[in-house]
Amino acid sequence: MGSVLAATSPSPAPAVAGSGQGVPGLPTADAQASLPNPGSYDECHRKCKEVFPLQMEGVRLVVNKGLSNHFQVSHTVTLSTLGDSGYRFGATYVGSKQTGPAESFPVMVGDMDNTGSLNAQVIHHLTTAVRSKIAIQTQQHKFVNWQCDMEYRGEDFTSAVTLGNPDVLVGSGILVAHYLQSITPALTLGGELVYHRRPGEEGAVTSLLGRYTGENYVATLTLGGAGAHATYYHKANDQLQVGVEFEANTRMQDTTTSFGYQLDLPKANLLFKGSVDSNWVVGATLEKKLLPLPLTLALGAFLNHRKNKFQCGFGVTIG
Numbered sequence: 001m002g003s004v005l006a007a008t009s010p011s012p013a014p015a016v017a018g019s020g021q022g023v024p025g026l027p028t029a030d031a032q033a034s035l036p037n038p039g040s041y042d043e044c045h046r047k048c049k050e051v052f053p054l055q056m057e058g059v060r061l062v063v064n065k066g067l068s069n070h071f072q073v074s075h076t077v078t079l080s081t082l083g084d085s086g087y088r089f090g091a092t093y094v095g096s097k098q099t100g101p102a103e104s105f106p107v108m109v110g111d112m113d114n115t116g117s118l119n120a121q122v123i124h125h126l127t128t129a130v131r132s133k134i135a136i137q138t139q140q141h142k143f144v145n146w147q148c149d150m151e152y153r154g155e156d157f158t159s160a161v162t163l164g165n166p167d168v169l170v171g172s173g174i175l176v177a178h179y180l181q182s183i184t185p186a187l188t189l190g191g192e193l194v195y196h197r198r199p200g201e202e203g204a205v206t207s208l209l210g211r212y213t214g215e216n217y218v219a220t221l222t223l224g225g226a227g228a229h230a231t232y233y234h235k236a237n238d239q240l241q242v243g244v245e246f247e248a249n250t251r252m253q254d255t256t257t258s259f260g261y262q263l264d265l266p267k268a269n270l271l272f273k274g275s276v277d278s279n280w281v282v283g284a285t286l287e288k289k290l291l292p293l294p295l296t297l298a299l300g301a302f303l304n305h306r307k308n309k310f311q312c313g314f315g316v317t318i319g
Contacts, residue, residue: 035156038188041178044211044220048231051243052260053273053285056300056313057082064319070094074111074319082311088113099125116141129153147174156182158190172198186213192224226250239264280305294319 058080066072074090090111098104110120118138125131133149147164158180166173173196180190188211195204207224216236222229230246241262248255260275269289276282283302290297298315 035182035185037153037156038158038180038182038190038211040151040158041160041180041190041192041209044180044188044190044209045222045229045231045245047218048220048233048243048245048260051233051241051262051273052245052258052275053283053300055283055302055311056285056298056315057311058085058313060298060313060315062315062317062319064317066319070096076111086114095124097125099128170199180209187211188213192222 058078060079061077063075064072065074070093072092074092076088076090077086078088079085088111090109093106093108094104095106096104097106106122106124108120108122110118112118116138117140118136120137121133121135123131123133129152131149131151131153133151135145135147135149136143137145145165147162149160149162151158151160158178160178162174162176162178164174164176175193175195177193178190180188182188188209190209192207192209193204194206196202205225207222207226209220209222211218211220217232217234219233220231227250228246228248232244233241234243235241241264243260245258245260246255247257256278258275258277260273263270263272265271269291271287272284273286274282274284281302281304283300285298285300288297289295296317298317299313300315301310301312303310
């Protein structure tokens with residue numbers, strides 16, 4: 001809940017006397033044996049979403065301090081005129097069990113604000129194929145939400161089960177099941193089942209997902225009872241990436257189309273993101289690294305033309 005990478009098709013196997021010809025458009029037996037793992041279901045739309053800027057408001061100061069190769073702490077101070085102002089202390093621990101070039105487990109991440117509210121996650125690889133995650137959220141010393149995930153990654157498929165807020169005495173909880181299957185090196189199909197139950201209410205929502213990965217683009221579509229969600233990500237070059245997102249909510253009877261782009265200028269240590277949607281909300285963020293100092297400045301502004309509202313933010317990250 002893996003990054004989406006473009007994969008080239010394997011070379012066709014030489015013809016064998018007496019063997020039947022493969023059906024055009026379908027993978028051969030050799031191609032099926034080399035299909036990649038499709039990654040996690042929750043990350044299918046992430047490639048496009050990372051292009052869009054995140055809303056900023058007020059002033060934000062973040063200080064990161066690495067205490068060792070495995071442990072890091074952070075201090076965050078937020079000053080806002082619209083939301084709550086306060087302080088958050090965060091800690092991150094990364095274990096020594098390395099499963100990939102940039103993956104080590106177990107991972108423990110948590111932060112607490114000045115009112116005692118806590119957000120914490122524990123992620124661990126139980127085996128080479130099984131990954132588990134536990135997330136806990138409290139609000140002023142009271143449990144608000146907790147969930148447990150279990151994910152299995154096969155050679156060409158991924159299945160996962162999530163259990164959220166289970167209460168045996170009351171008979172309530174949420175169960176989410178995901179499945180992704182690589183059909184070809186470029187095409188992935190899957191589905192999601194969400195079952196919820198509480199006293200006097202019970203229901204299930206299903207959705208289907210399809211993702212096609214090209215050499216420099218990723219197109220993803222999710223269709224279900226709750227609506228439709230489509231994203232398209234395109235990498236024009238090493239500096240420019242663009243994304244288009246379409247969301248339709250059947251319950252709210254609302255549709256939104258958004259366009260975003262990301263411009264990376266590594267020589268200038270600049271990262272610029274911009275977006276505009278069908279509700280006439282325009283936003284942009286700018287990040288500037290002040291090398292050789294461990295300092296990053298961030299500016300953000302968002303303007304809602306329909307509601308005539310404007311908000312801006314400024315952030316400083318040290319470390």
